[in-house]
Structures are given as C-alpha cells and as structure tokens.
Amino acid sequence: MENAKTISTLNDLLHITNDRIKGFESVEGKVWESYSDLKGEYDKMISQSKVMKNEIINLITERSGNPDEDTSSLAGSLHRTWIDIKNSLPRSNNDKETLENVVFGEQHAIEAYENALKSGNLCAESSKVIAEQLRQLRTSYHQFHNIEHYKKKDE
Structure with a gap:
C-alpha cells in the first residue's frame, strides 16, 4: 500500500467532511421554526462532522501527510451556491427543500466513503476509522x- 495513496484518499474524504460542515452551517437555523424537533439531531450531526474531521486529520498527519484542513470540494461549493440561490427565491417550501438538501449531501458523502473503502488505497487503520x-x-x-x-406525507 502506497502511503501517498492513503493520504490522497484521506484528503478527499476530508474535503467531503468539510463540505458537510459548511453545508450544515449554511442551513443552520433555516428550518427550526418549522421543524424544531430536528434541532437536536442536526446539532449532533455538526458535532459528529467535526469529530470525523479531526480523526481524518490525525490519520493524515500520522502518515506524515499535510491535511487540507479548510478545503472543500468544488462540487460541494457549487452545491451550496445553488442551494443559496434556490433559498433566496420566494417560495413556501424552502424548509422542505433544505431537508431534502441535507439528505442529498448525506447520500453524496456515503458514496464517497464507500468508494474510498473499495478503492484499496487505505491502510488497515484508516479503513477501520473510515x-x-x-x-x-x-x-x-x-x-x-x-x-x-414523513414530512412529505403531511402535505
């Protein structure tokens, strides 16, 4: 296993985790009026993302790599910009669309993690953490x- 491949793959996942954190921060507070029961779960996801970020940074530095700590992916940046544009338009269902975007972002993160694990580029310790x-x-x-x-059924 090449150390450079492990570091590169971990940095890719770090970008995804940064996307996740920035995405959560950009929608924070936008849906709590309508879905106040979600606030606790959402806060848990933000905390979880920050822990995941630190774990990935540690894996990279343990392998003498340089973590791209504050870098996000181009796709994530474009997705957040698109969401901001959509949310700026007057509509009645922005809260529902925000929830749909959270689900979309989670799907993307899952796919990236699955691909990283299937790639064979991760060392055993990194694979376990990921x-x-x-x-x-x-x-x-x-x-x-x-x-x-569930919310769609309420409509």
Missing part, C-alpha cells in the same frame, strides 16, 4: 431521510 465514520453517516442519512419522507 468504516466507522461511514456507519455514522448512514445512521444520520437514515434519520433525515425518514424525517423527509
């Missing part, structure tokens, strides 16, 4: 996906 983070991502995805599905 597999656990993937488990956490799937849990948060299912929580928000179920909530989004």
Whole structure:
C-alpha cells in the first residue's frame, strides 16, 4: 500500500467532511421554526462532522501527510451556491427543500466513503476509522431521510 495513496484518499474524504460542515452551517437555523424537533439531531450531526474531521486529520498527519484542513470540494461549493440561490427565491417550501438538501449531501458523502473503502488505497487503520465514520453517516442519512419522507406525507 502506497502511503501517498492513503493520504490522497484521506484528503478527499476530508474535503467531503468539510463540505458537510459548511453545508450544515449554511442551513443552520433555516428550518427550526418549522421543524424544531430536528434541532437536536442536526446539532449532533455538526458535532459528529467535526469529530470525523479531526480523526481524518490525525490519520493524515500520522502518515506524515499535510491535511487540507479548510478545503472543500468544488462540487460541494457549487452545491451550496445553488442551494443559496434556490433559498433566496420566494417560495413556501424552502424548509422542505433544505431537508431534502441535507439528505442529498448525506447520500453524496456515503458514496464517497464507500468508494474510498473499495478503492484499496487505505491502510488497515484508516479503513477501520473510515468504516466507522461511514456507519455514522448512514445512521444520520437514515434519520433525515425518514424525517423527509414523513414530512412529505403531511402535505
């Protein structure tokens, strides 16, 4: 296993985690009036993302790599810009769309983590940490996906 491949793959996941944090921060407070019951879960996801970020940074530095600590992916930046534009338009369902965007972002993160694990580029220790983070991502995805599905039934 090439150390450079592990570091590169971990930095890619770090970008995804940074996307996740920035995405959460950009929608924070936008849906709590309508969905106040979600605030606790949402806060938990933000805290979880920050812990995941630190774990990935530690894995990179332990392998003598340089973590791209504050860098996000181009796709994540474009997605957040698109969400900001959509949310600036007058509509009655911005809260629902915000929840849908959380679910979309979680799907993207899950796919990136699955691809990283399948790539064979991660060392054993990194694979173990990333597999656990993937488990956490799937849990948060299912929580928000179920909530989004439930809210659609209320319409």
